[in-house]
Amino acid sequence: MKRVAVLGMPNTGKSTLFNRLTGAGAHVGNWPGVTVDLLSAKLLLGDAMVEVVDLPGFYNLHGFSEDEQVVRRFLETQPVNLLLVVLNSCQLDRQLALPLQLKELGVPMVILLNMTDEAGRLGIRIDAGKLEAALGGPVRALSAKFGQGLVEVKDVLTQQLREHPKLSQAKPAAFDQDVRIEQELDALVSASVASPIHLPPSATDKLDRVLLHPWLGLPIFFLMMFLLFQAIYGLGSPLQDAMSWLLDHIKTDAVEPFTAAWPAALRSLAVDGLFDGIGTVLTFLPIIAVFFMLMAIIEDSGYLARAAFLTDALMSRLGLDGRAFVMQLMGFGCNVPAIMGTRIMRSSGLRALTMLIIPFSLCSARLQVMVFVIAAVFSPRMAPVALFTLYLTSFVAAFLTAFLFRKRYHSHEPLLLELPPYRLPTWRFLGVESWRAVKQFLAGAGGFIVVGVLLVWFMTHFPFDAAPAGPDTLAGGLAELMRPIFAPLGIDALLSIALLFGFVAKEIVIGALAVIYGVGPDQLSGVLTARLDWVQAYSFLIFTLIYTPCLSTVAAIRSESKSWRLALLATAWPLTLAWAASFLFYQAARALT
Amino acid sequence: MTLNQLSPNACGVIEAIHAGQDLRRRLCGLGLRLGIRVRVIRHSPLNGPMQIRVGHTDLILRRSEAANIDVIPT
Numbered sequence: 126m127k128r129v130a131v132l133g134m135p136n137t138g139k140s141t142l143f144n145r146l147t148g149a150g151a152h153v154g155n156w157p158g159v160t161v162d163l164l165s166a167k168l169l170l171g172d173a174m175v176e177v178v179d180l181p182g183f184y185n186l187h188g189f190s191e192d193e194q195v196v197r198r199f200l201e202t203q204p205v206n207l208l209l210v211v212l213n214s215c216q217l218d219r220q221l222a223l224p225l226q227l228k229e230l231g232v233p234m235v236i237l238l239n240m241t242d243e244a245g246r247l248g249i250r251i252d253a254g255k256l257e258a259a260l261g262g263p264v265r266a267l268s269a270k271f272g273q274g275l276v277e278v279k280d281v282l283t284q285q286l287r288e289h290p291k292l293s294q295a296k297p298a299a300f301d302q303d304v305r306i307e308q309e310l311d312a313l314v315s316a317s318v319a320s321p322i323h324l325p326p327s328a329t330d331k332l333d334r335v336l337l338h339p340w341l342g343l344p345i346f347f348l349m350m351f352l353l354f355q356a357i358y359g360l361g362s363p364l365q366d367a368m369s370w371l372l373d374h375i376k377t378d379a380v381e382p383f384t385a386a387w388p389a390a391l392r393s394l395a396v397d398g399l400f401d402g403i404g405t406v407l408t409f410l411p412i413i414a415v416f417f418m419l420m421a422i423i424e425d426s427g428y429l430a431r432a433a434f435l436t437d438a439l440m441s442r443l444g445l446d447g448r449a450f451v452m453q454l455m456g457f458g459c460n461v462p463a464i465m466g467t468r469i470m471r472s473s474g475l476r477a478l479t480m481l482i483i484p485f486s487l488c489s490a491r492l493q494v495m496v497f498v499i500a501a502v503f504s505p506r507m508a509p510v511a512l513f514t515l516y517l518t519s520f521v522a523a524f525l526t527a528f529l530f531r532k533r534y535h536s537h538e539p540l541l542l543e544l545p546p547y548r549l550p551t552w553r554f555l556g557v558e559s560w561r562a563v564k565q566f567l568a569g570a571g572g573f574i575v576v577g578v579l580l581v582w583f584m585t586h587f588p589f590d591a592a593p594a595g596p597d598t599l600a601g602g603l604a605e606l607m608r609p610i611f612a613p614l615g616i617d618a619l620l621s622i623a624l625l626f627g628f629v630a631k632e633i634v635i636g637a638l639a640v641i642y643g644v645g646p647d648q649l650s651g652v653l654t655a656r657l658d659w660v661q662a663y664s665f666l667i668f669t670l671i672y673t674p675c676l677s678t679v680a681a682i683r684s685e686s687k688s689w690r691l692a693l694l695a696t697a698w699p700l701t702l703a704w705a706a707s708f709l710f711y712q713a714a715r716a717l718t
Numbered sequence: 719m720t721l722n723q724l725s726p727n728a729c730g731v732i733e734a735i736h737a738g739q740d741l742r743r744r745l746c747g748l749g750l751r752l753g754i755r756v757r758v759i760r761h762s763p764l765n766g767p768m769q770i771r772v773g774h775t776d777l778i779l780r781r782s783e784a785a786n787i788d789v790i791p792t
Contacts, residue, residue: 134747184747189740218773219749247774307751320774339763434778438766441780539783540767541744544776 126167127175127286128203132196132227133211134220135182136545138239142211142269143179144554146279151179153565158202161195171283175206181471186226186300190538192471197300200230204292207285208234214244214251214266217318224260225306225313229299233289234262235281242268243546248321255317270551329546333431342435349428350454357412357419358458358489364411372404390589394579397586397593402578405630406571409461409677410563416455416462417559423451424469425550430542437540443524444531446470446540449479453523456486460674461570464681465562471538477691478527478534480682484674484699485523487516490631494669497635501653502662511663515670522671522702569684570677577676581629585622594641600625614668614707615661615715624668630675660718664711672703719791722768722784724758730789731755737786745787749775755792 133139143151147166155162164179180199181192208227212220217238224236238244238251253264263281267274336345380400384392423429433447440450448470456463463483467476487495495515499508584600591597596605596618603625604611604618611621619641626637639649642656653662673696674682683692724730732754735742749772750756759769759776767778 185743188743188747190744215774216749219747219775222747249774307746333759337760337762337769339760342763430778434762434767434769437778437780438762438764441766539741539744540778540780541748541783542778543748544769544778546776 127173127290128205128292129175129177129207129209129282129286130199130203130205131177131179131209131211132223133182133239134184134213134216134223136543137182137211137213137220138269139182139211140179141551141554142237142239142267142278143177144551144557145269145272145275147177148557151561153561156199156203159195159199161191163195163199170279170286173283173286175282175286177209178203178205184223186223190471191473200232200295201297201300204294205232206289206292207282208232209282210234210236211239211269212236214238214240215247215249217249217251218314218320219310221256221313221318222306222310224262225309228260230295231299232293232295233285234260235278235285236260236262236264237278238264238266239269241266241274242271250319252317252319256313259313259317270548327546329427332547333544336428337431337434346432346435350451353419353423354455354458357416357455360419361412361415361458362489364415365408368408368411369404372407376400376404390586393586393589393593394582398579398582399575401582402575405578405677406567406574409459409566412459413462413465413566414559414563416459416466417562418555420455420462420466420469421555421558422550425548427545427547429469430544433540433542434544441540443527444475444478444535445482445527446475446536449475449482452479453483453486456483456488457519458489460484460486460488460678461566461681462562464678464685465566467685472536473686474534475536475538477686477688478530478536480686480691481530481534481695481698482523482527484678484682484695485519485526485671487519487670488631490675491670494627494631494634495666497650498653498662498666501650502657502659507659511666515666518667518670518706522699522706526698526702565684566681570680573680573683574677577680578629581625584625594622594626594637610704613712614704615664615711616668616707620665624672627669628673628676630677631669634669660711660714663714664707667710668703668707670703671699671706673699719789720785721756721758721770721787721789722781724789724791726758726760728791729755729757730791732787733790734788735786736788741783748777749773750777750787756789 131139131143143164147168151164151166153162153164166177168175168177180196183193183196185193186197210224210227224234227234236256253266256264263285265274265277265281267278336342376396380396384395387395429448429451432451436447436450440446452463452466455466460483464480467479470476470479495512499511503511584603585594585598587599588597595601600622604621607621608618622641623634623637627634635649639645642649642652644652679692679696682695683689721730732750732752735745735752737745754772757771759771761768765781767780768784769776769778
């Protein structure tokens with residue numbers, strides 16, 4: 126099969142073009158010798174099936190950033206028929222450096238001048254003929270966002286593929302020699318690009334004067350984040366509830382009657398293990414879909430880079446950048462999509478550190494536990510104070526973690542970001558983006574979550590003749606074993622079994638407590654009031670807040686980072702921190718009261 | 719003088735870049751090369767990054783990194 130690689134600098138509309146060409150049919154796959162997954166799709170051009178591969182955006186063929194190395198390794202190992210080089214027509218003064226470097230590889234090239242609509246508005250005129258002569262490949266103008274020129278692009282691809290039917294390998298020598306292209310670049314730019322010397326202040330400049338204002342910028346940022354948060358979870362939560370409702374009905378109306386005649390242990394495995402495991406995976410899908418749709422809007426609009434500009438002063442001291450802060454804030458709704466959202470960061474060290482702090486964000490599932498226990502144990506006057514201090518604890522735990530691990534997950538890349546002009550997002554592809562994220566979550570994390578739920582089911586149900594989650598099960602035995610560890614925190618064996626359930630999903634902690642105490646959900650509040658004083662309850666809440674992200678978050682961390690080590694660290698470190706925090710609180714509170 | 723010392727709205731021509739080859743290439747990819755004119759747009763408060771304009775591109779970079787770029791004010 127023929128193969129075309131799509132290359133370009135960041136912010137050239139490369140992905141928009143890729144989506145235009147291939148639609149929703151693209152899939153993520155790995156390539157031998159290349160460490161990250163690449164998006165690719167099959168496309169019929171003329172009479173030939175062509176595999177189109179989307180390479181990460183990069184600035185320099187000879188650079189050593191992670192994305193640059195991915196591109197290099199791909200070109201070194203994979204032969205291609207054509208390179209499709211996408212350039213931003215407004216920035217040819219520097220972007221032409223890329224085709225000049227790629228020319229040395231000796232692989233046929235097609236050059237696309239994207240965003241011609243914006244360039245036209247700026248009064249930039251380009252002599253495509255001169256570029257063709259200098260770069261040795263056809264040059265076409267298009268606007269991928271509006272689909273103008275797309276037919277011509279397909280035509281030129283078809284024709285070029287006919288002319289170059291054989292796969293060719295890039296010349297290895299070209300990667301090593303750092304050609305002095307600066308003079309060549311200057312000559313080419315002055316010969317082929319004419320742009321007005323004085324640009325009128327654009328709409329972006331005017332907007333930036335407000336949005337990046339020294340004193341208004343940050344308040345507006347927090348307002349934007351609040352609105353984004355409300356939008357994501359305002360839309361996502363009802364969908365998530367609807368999904369749970371649907372799953373509940375399937376469980377009581379179909380799965381339970383169907384398995385009624387089965388032996389008890391097998392029925393429990395099917396209903397409480399397998400079905401609930403798959404259900405856990407499914408309830409995340411609506412929120413991931415909505416999250417990626419709205420995050421794509423923020424990213425496409427150009428505001429995300431501005432958020433980095435506004436918050437970097439604080440975040441750089443913690444070894445993070447502003448984009449990490451956005452994801453941390455989004456984690457307060459649900460950690461899982463926030464973990465997946467760290468893809469916008471290109472440095473793997475920065476991503477790893479961000480994934481380590483997101484689980485401390487007090488997500489909506491944990492909030493249910495907090496609110497329930499606080500309402501049961503604290504007076505109405507103290508309840509808001511208790512909740513507020515837990516939110517505070519969440520931030521302190523995250524920043525402390527970033528501070529402690531900033532050396533280990535060090536970002537080698539300096540903060541050097543483009544501030545693209547504000548653009549309206551390409552609505553057409555928002556659906557494609559979120560569908561892709563959902564598919565990746567299912568493939569990457571789904572299996573892990575189901576296995577984890579099955580494991581906890583086994584722990585809390587074996588041996589099968591014991592009462593579920595009771596002291597005679599494996600979980601009860603484990604709780605007994607852990608008693609010396611949890612006793613100094615004021616957490617008794619029964620509560621620690623609930624914590625084991627909480628590892629699966631924090632939503633089920635309250636339900637699990639009801640089962641463990643052997644009461645109905647409506648009586649649980651009274652039982653908690655009777656059995657726990659506020660110090661014990663608050664210690665339990667601190668532990669619940671910090672101890673471990675839920676199974677789905679761990680699964681997302683593993684699937685996003687491709688590192689078991691990081692997933693293990695993201696489980697072990699919060700456990701340690703939770704124990705230390707609860708211990709300090711419980712012992713201090715007991716000593717003082 | 720260095721790039722971080724330019725005040726907002728001031729322009730300068732890049733005279734020297736004191737950085738490793740890797741960072742220099744990255745800067746070059748973003749249009750920051752010797753002899754190129756840059757304009758400072760604004761500084762972020764609390765000693766945060768600065769926004770500069772090179773040709774048709776707006777960039778943000780930390781002031782600590784900008785301190786490695788020598789400019790001649792114009």
